Amino acid sequence: xxxxxxxxxxxxxxxxxxxxxxxxxxxxxxxxxxxxxxxxxxxxxxxxxxxxxxxxxxxxxxxxxxxxxxxxxxxxxxxxxxxxxxxxxxxxxxxxxxxxxxxxxxxxxxxxxxxxxxxxxxxxxxxxxxxxxxxxxxxxxxxxxxxxxxxxxxxxxxxxxxxxxxxxxxxxxxxxxxxxxxxxxxxxxxxxxxxxxxxxxxxxxxxxxxxxxxxxxxxxxxxxxxxxxxxxxxxxxxxxxxxxxxxxxxxxxxxxxxxxxxxxxxxxxxxxxxxxxxxxxxxxxxxxxxxxxxxxxxxxxxxxxxxxxxxxxxxxxxxxxxxxxxxxxxxxxxxxxxxxxxxxxxxxxxxxxxxxxxxxxxxxxxxxxxxxxxxxxxxxxxxxxxxxxxxxxxxxxxxxxxxxxxxxxxxxxxxxxxxxxxxxxxxxxxxxxxxxxxxxxxxxxxxxxxxxxxxxxxxxxxxxxxxxxxxxxxxxxxxxxxxxxxxxxxxxxxxxxxxxxxxxxxxxxxxxxxxxxxxxxxxxxxxxxxxxxxxxxxxxxxxxxxxxxxxxxxxxxxxxxxxxxxxxxxxxxxxxxxxxxxxxxxxxxxxxxxxxxxxxxxxxxxxxxxxxxxxxxxxxxxxxxxxxxxxxxxxxxxxxxxxxxxxxxxxxxxxxxxxxxxxxxxxxxxxxxxxxxxxxxxxxxxxxxxxxxxxxxxxxxxxxxxxxxxxxxxxxxxxxxxxxxxxxxxxxxxxxxxxxxxxxxxxxxxxxxxxxxxxxxxxxxxxxxxxxxxxxxxxxxx
Amino acid sequence: xxxxxxxxxxxxxxxxxxxxxxxxxxxxxxxxxxxxxxxxxxxxxxxxxxxxxxxxxxxxxxxxxxxxxxxxxxxxxxxxxxxxxxxxxxxxxxx
Amino acid sequence: xxxxxxxxxxxxxxxxxxxxxxxxxxxxxxxxxxxxxxxxxxxxxxxxxxxxxxxxxxxxxxxxxxxxxxxxxxxxxxxxxxxxxxxxxxxxx
Numbered sequence: 001x002x003x004x005x006x007x008x009x010x011x012x013x014x015x016x017x018x019x020x021x022x023x024x025x026x027x028x029x030x031x032x033x034x035x036x037x038x039x040x041x042x043x044x045x046x047x048x049x050x051x052x053x054x055x056x057x058x059x060x061x062x063x064x065x066x067x068x069x070x071x072x073x074x075x076x077x078x079x080x081x082x083x084x085x086x087x088x089x090x091x092x093x094x095x096x097x098x099x100x101x102x103x104x105x106x107x108x109x110x111x112x113x114x115x116x117x118x119x120x121x122x123x124x125x126x127x128x129x130x131x132x133x134x135x136x137x138x139x140x141x142x143x144x145x146x147x148x149x150x151x152x153x154x155x156x157x158x159x160x161x162x163x164x165x166x167x168x169x170x171x172x173x174x175x176x177x178x179x180x181x182x183x184x185x186x187x188x189x190x191x192x193x194x195x196x197x198x199x200x201x202x203x204x205x206x207x208x209x210x211x212x213x214x215x216x217x218x219x220x221x222x223x224x225x226x227x228x229x230x231x232x233x234x235x236x237x238x239x240x241x242x243x244x245x246x247x248x249x250x251x252x253x254x255x256x257x258x259x260x261x262x263x264x265x266x267x268x269x270x271x272x273x274x275x276x277x278x279x280x281x282x283x284x285x286x287x288x289x290x291x292x293x294x295x296x297x298x299x300x301x302x303x304x305x306x307x308x309x310x311x312x313x314x315x316x317x318x319x320x321x322x323x324x325x326x327x328x329x330x331x332x333x334x335x336x337x338x339x340x341x342x343x344x345x346x347x348x349x350x351x352x353x354x355x356x357x358x359x360x361x362x363x364x365x366x367x368x369x370x371x372x373x374x375x376x377x378x379x380x381x382x383x384x385x386x387x388x389x390x391x392x393x394x395x396x397x398x399x400x401x402x403x404x405x406x407x408x409x410x411x412x413x414x415x416x417x418x419x420x421x422x423x424x425x426x427x428x429x430x431x432x433x434x435x436x437x438x439x440x441x442x443x444x445x446x447x448x449x450x451x452x453x454x455x456x457x458x459x460x461x462x463x464x465x466x467x468x469x470x471x472x473x474x475x476x477x478x479x480x481x482x483x484x485x486x487x488x489x490x491x492x493x494x495x496x497x498x499x500x501x502x503x504x505x506x507x508x509x510x511x512x513x514x515x516x517x518x519x520x521x522x523x524x525x526x527x528x529x530x531x532x533x534x535x536x537x538x539x540x541x542x543x544x545x546x547x548x549x550x551x552x553x554x555x556x557x558x559x560x561x562x563x564x565x566x567x568x569x570x571x572x573x574x575x576x577x578x579x580x581x582x583x584x585x586x587x588x589x590x591x592x593x594x595x596x597x598x599x600x601x602x603x604x605x606x607x608x609x610x611x612x613x614x615x616x617x618x619x620x621x622x623x624x625x626x627x628x629x630x631x632x633x634x635x636x637x638x639x640x641x642x643x644x645x646x647x648x649x650x651x652x653x654x655x656x657x658x659x660x661x662x663x664x665x666x667x668x669x670x671x672x673x674x675x676x677x678x679x680x681x682x683x684x685x686x687x688x689x690x691x692x693x694x695x696x697x698x699x700x701x702x703x704x705x706x707x708x709x710x711x712x713x714x715x716x717x718x719x720x721x722x723x724x725x726x727x728x729x730x731x732x733x734x735x736x737x738x739x740x741x742x743x744x745x746x747x748x749x750x751x752x753x754x755x756x757x758x759x760x761x762x763x764x765x766x767x768x769x770x771x772x773x774x775x776x777x778x779x780x781x782x
Numbered sequence: 783x784x785x786x787x788x789x790x791x792x793x794x795x796x797x798x799x800x801x802x803x804x805x806x807x808x809x810x811x812x813x814x815x816x817x818x819x820x821x822x823x824x825x826x827x828x829x830x831x832x833x834x835x836x837x838x839x840x841x842x843x844x845x846x847x848x849x850x851x852x853x854x855x856x857x858x859x860x861x862x863x864x865x866x867x868x869x870x871x872x873x874x875x876x877x
Numbered sequence: 878x879x880x881x882x883x884x885x886x887x888x889x890x891x892x893x894x895x896x897x898x899x900x901x902x903x904x905x906x907x908x909x910x911x912x913x914x915x916x917x918x919x920x921x922x923x924x925x926x927x928x929x930x931x932x933x934x935x936x937x938x939x940x941x942x943x944x945x946x947x948x949x950x951x952x953x954x955x956x957x958x959x960x961x962x963x964x965x966x967x968x969x970x
Contacts, residue, residue: 076912112908223920249882256916257881260909264880284850285834292852294838391852395840404854497812498841498854499819828890 019067019179021060022096024089024120025104026113027074030132030162034104035071037162038062063176070098078119078215080224093123094212100178104130107137107144107159111267117153118188118259122218124211126182127155128174131270134159135166141507143272152269155183190258193246197221197239204235223252284504288388297392304385306469308376316369318638320453325631327364329624331357336619349619355537362450362600363529367521369453370446374517377411381516382508386411387500394498400480401487403427404498406436410479413443414472417696421703429496435487437707439479441696441720444472447596451691454600458672459681467685475692478723489762492770562587562606575747576690576728577683577736585678585687593695603675682735686728693724722758726751796844796861797837804832809862816857823851825861880905884913885966888923893965914964922968 021038025031039058056071072092073085080086093101103120105113110131120127134144150157156174160167189195198217205220207213219225220236221243227233240251247254291300336353340346380386389411394404405427413420417440424436444452452471456464487493542562566583569590578585584606592599679687695717696704704713730751733744799805807829810817824846825831834850836842841854853861883903888894896914900907917923 109906109908111906112912115912250920252920253881253916257879260881260913260916261879264878264909288835288843288850292835292840292843294840297840387852391840391843394854398854497816497856497860498852499816499823499857500852501823502843502850502852504850 018059019065019099020070020097021067021100021102021175022070022072022092022098022125023102023104024072024093024116025074026076026106026116029074029104029106029109029113031074031104032056032071033162034102034130034132034160035069037165037168038069062172065176067175067179075116077116078123079219079222090215093120093125094215098125100128100175100182101125102128102130102175104132104162107131107134107271108142110137110144110149110271111263114263114266114270115259117266118262121153121155121185121188122211122215124185126178127153127185128171128178128183129153129155129157130162130167130171131157131159132162135161135164137271145270145272148272149266149270152266154186157270188262190255194243194251194254194258197242197251200242201235201239204232218255221251222255284384287505288502291385291388292392297388298396301389301392304380304389308373308380311372311376316372318635319368320365321634321638322631323367324361324365325634326628327361329622329627329631331361331364333618333622333627334624336616337622337624340616340619346616350616351537351541353619355541356533359533360529362454363525365450365453367525370449371517371521373414373446373449374521375513377414378513378516379508380411382506382513384503384505387502390500391498391502398498400484401432401494402435402439402480402483403429403432403496405500406432406439406483409436409440410443410476413440413445416447417441417443417445417700418703421700421707424707427496431487431491431493432496434491434708434712435483437704438486438712438716439483441700441704441716442475442479442482442693444475444692445596447697448692451596451599452688454603454672455675455679455684455688458676459679459684467688471688471692474689478693478727482719485759486762489759490766490769492766566590572725573690575733576686576725577680577732578687579678579683582678584674589690589694592691593698596691596697599691683732686732686735689731690724690728693727694721696720719758722754726755794862796831796833796842796858796863799833799837799863801833801835804830805863806830807861808864811860811862812857816860820857820861825851831863878903880909881913881916884910885917885922888914888917888964888966889968891966893926893963895963899964918964922966923964924967925964 023031023035023038035056035058038060040060042059044057054073058069058071060067060069070092072089075086075089078086078090078093092098101120101123103117105117117127117129129149131144131146131149137144144159146157146159156178158167158171158174160171162168190198198214198221201217201220202210202213205213205216207216216225217239220227220232221239227236243249243251243254249257290296332353335357336349339349339352380389390404390407393407397404397406406424409420409424420440420443421437424433424440427433427436448471449468452468453464456467460467542560546560546564563583566586567580570578570580570583570586573586573589574580584603587606588599588603675684695701701713701717704716708716729747733747737744794808796805807825807827809827810820810825812820820826825844829846832845834843834845837855837858839855841852841856842858843850843852845851880903884899884905887899887902891898896907896910899905899914900910903910914923914925918925
């Protein structure tokens with residue numbers, strides 16, 4: 001019945017000598033979009049007679065010729081099980097005299113859509129395949145190969161993005177050519193085990209044409225339609241038995257299996273990476289062979305880590321001066337000038353611009369290198385390398401009694417210790433987790449980086465990258481030694497074996513990488529910026545009040561609370577090279593116990609205050625525009641300096657180039673200038689080592705308490721301070737040994753002796769724990 | 783490779799497998815937590831695994847289904863396999 | 878490879894699996910596996926059944942929520958336990 005209806009329709013669609021083009025394909029693959037593209041507004045919409053299936057047809061003008069275009073209902077198959085939509089589409093394709101069928105397939109889902117192409121080819125109609133949405137396939141990392149597909153199918157294939165009209169020109173040309181010389185479609189020939197019984201069955205079927213009878217035979221064999229007569233039923237049973245005997249599969253499965261296999265193979269020819277997981281898997285195996293190899297695994301990981309930091313710093317330094325000078329111009333001078341113009345008293349102007357503005361300026365200054373570091377870390381995570389690094393490092397980590405995945409929190413710890421401490425939960429074994437948590441405070445977080453950078457810019461211009469890298473490595477070494485020390489003494493045992501899934505390598509998506517990096521940078525900016533600004537005010541004021549004979553009153557810095565307190569503590573730090581005059585450095589450390597990012601903020605507050613008379617003159621009469629122009633100029637200058645010294649394999653030239661830039665702009669940063677006066681390179685390095693090792697920030701302490709309890713948190717704090725002091729003293733005293741050999745020798749011996757005592761103490765704790773465990777075990781037995 | 787020396791002694795362990803070879807897991811030994819962890823990653827008795835990397839000093843990388851799982855040296859020794867009839871295959875190939 | 882028979886053989890070996898698992902193991906698109914399973918379902922060799930997730934650390938819980946307990950808690954805490962449909966092989970071995 002529907003056959004008759006379709007015949008009527010086919011006749012109706014053809015008016016005059018207009019060629020008829022039918023569009024066929026699965027639902028939701030852009031079929032209607034393509035139809036609209038071809039016909040524009042010249043459409044009529046109705047129902048196919050007798051059924052509630054939408055009928056859409058229209059007129060297209062192609063190459064000056066009018067053609068009738070029919071949009072067939074979207075179906076997954078023509079064979080059966082698809083209801084009225086499918087009956088309409090099948091009847092139309094088998095009985096109409098359409099001149100050309102356009103089969104639209106989703107490139108991103110080629111294999112599935114080719115099932116339909118297979119069935120369309122059984123109708124024998126001239127066929128053109130439109131490979132739609134190639135952009136999405138490309139975005140998925142696939143390489144659509146329309147030529148390969150055309151060769152496999154024997155019909156023209158047009159790659160398109162119907163949504164945007166991409167490829168429409170080629171489609172028009174292909175249609176014109178196909179109408180002039182219709183592509184011959186070879187109805188697929190099965191293997192003889194299927195084809196011969198199929199031919200026998202066909203002979204028993206009614207129908208007008210070879211393709212109609214063959215198509216019906218396929219439907220009967222696949223068991224999707226009922227035989228009309230008992231004679232046909234017998235013939236079907238006979239053919240099915242024959243196929244079963246020859247293939248070993250039920251006839252329906254053999255025929256369907258052939259179709260699935262054909263689509264699978266054809267899709268591979270039509271798509272570079274057609275079996276995309278297979279191709280990707282091969283790549284992954286090749287990369288893994290190198291990255292995970294016994295000898296190269298660890299060096300590669302260290303090289304990757306080194307490259308990440310060097311590139312971040314060098315690249316970041318191109319923009320460092322820009323961020324520094326622009327934010328200084330706007331936040332310090334600009335805000336200062338604005339408040340001055342508004343008529344606020346000088347002290348308030350100084351506090352806001354110098355304290356808050358100056359603090360924020362320091363945060364912004366370090367956005368380029370820190371942001372780039374985050375980008376590279378996100379790249380490593382997204383690419384799938386991070387898990388390999390854990391595996392490559394496992395053997396080494398195991399020697400220190402740690403599980404290999406302890407490395408993951410450590411790498412996170414480069415960003416911030418807090419998520420690293422919390423992230424240690426991925427380690428299941430409680431002992432490994434405790435050790436990993438205790439290691440985290442020694443990872444150089446981004447807050448510490450600001451301090452390193454400030455000092456590196458002043459003291460280690462030429463070798464800034466190496467000094468910062470050395471500090472990172474020192475942190476890692478201390479972390480490992482800590483794990484080794486505690487794991488061999490207080491909490492003895494073996495690490496749990498390594499088990500981890502390795503994700504396949506993939507090209508990281510720019511969007512996801514930038515998003516991840518931005519999330520981390522935002523935490524840094526919001527949390528750190530707020531703290532630095534707030535503490536900046538306090539520390540800007542504290543140096544201004546003190547205890548005088550008549551009670552608390554404003555005073556000069558030399559007699560302020562901060563000065564008195566810091567001066568009282570400074571002798572403790574003299575062994576590591578902090579002289580009495582440099583008490584602001586001690587103030588910075590005191591503040592840094594709350595958050596390490598404040599160290600620089602504190603220094604900034606104090607130094608800016610010392611400098612405030614000079615600053616007020618600039619607030620009154622600033623040259624904002626000139627400063628901004630000068631700031632912009634630093635970018636090409638730094639970039640050129642970086643490029644011209646690119647021969648330096650370590651890529652550390654940026655430190656030199658930004659020196660030139662800073663000189664040119666007249667050393668705008670008062671804090672950096674003050675740092676230069678208070679330290680020698682050696683004492684600066686010792687100070688940085690202390691900053692690296694002593695107390696983690698308040699937030700990290702909170703996280704420590706949550707993960708391992710008060711006891712271990714207390715230990716971590718005391719251990720960090722002691723270790724920091726000891727290490728900084730060792731460095732300074734060794735460096736100045738020649739000047740005062742006797743006292744240096746005493747200090748060094750003292751530090752080493754104290755460390756020995758610590759080891760003995762930890763062993764005793766471990767012994768007690770072991771003894772207690774034995775006791776408990778013995779009690780359980782009795 | 784020298785670490786293969788003991789491999790032939792234990793054809794029933796994953797350590798005895800060579801890169802590229804596949805075998806069915808017959809038993810996963812070790813602590814409860816480890817057995818459970820391995821099961822979560824698809825390494826259970828009856829499952830076909832393919833050795834992608836190793837076994838070396840670090841351990842081995844297995845393909846389990848579509849996933850890659852890296853296992854430390856200590857783990858692979860605890861995974862028993864149904865030994866491959868390698869010699870039979872070679873004999874058949876020779877005939 | 879023939880997806881129709883590859884999926885069948887794997888499911889026959891596993892007895893029960895989700896289409897995602899089968900797709901991953903065979904490196905096939907999930908859509909293809911779904912189509913194949915639809916064929917076997919129509920042929921009466923496979924039936925689908927609903928599996929509660931968050932039920933311990935069984936076959937399919939290779940999840941990102943870190944360990945069995947994490948998943949359990951997450952599943953219990955949620956308004957409704959998410960469930961997935963798995964396929965069971967009905968045919969002979």
